[in-house]
Amino acid sequence: MSSEASNEMLNLLKELSVYKAMDNDYGAGVKGRVEAEAHEERERRRQEIIREMHKLAADKRNSSS
Numbered sequence: 001m002s003s004e005a006s007n008e009m010l011n012l013l014k015e016l017s018v019y020k021a022m023d024n025d026y027g028a029g030v031k032g033r034v035e036a037e038a039h040e041e042r043e044r045r046r047q048e049i050i051r052e053m054h055k056l057a058a059d060k061r062n063s064s065s
Helices: 003-028 033-063
Strands: none
Touching: 003 033
16 A cells, blocks of 8 residues: 555544544433534544545555556
8 A cells, every 4th residue: 555545544544533432422412403413424424434445445456466
């Protein structure tokens, strides 16, 4: 994996970590409409991040063949 791809993967993992911490707070607190919408947006972004990570991994496999 190139240095640029490695950095991108690391940044995606960091973003996931932040979302996990936010969701832990969400699970422990009172849930209003705004909080629920933010939680749903994080879930959408989390799915997008997973797709990006899979693409980076696939690109790496294809480039090393």
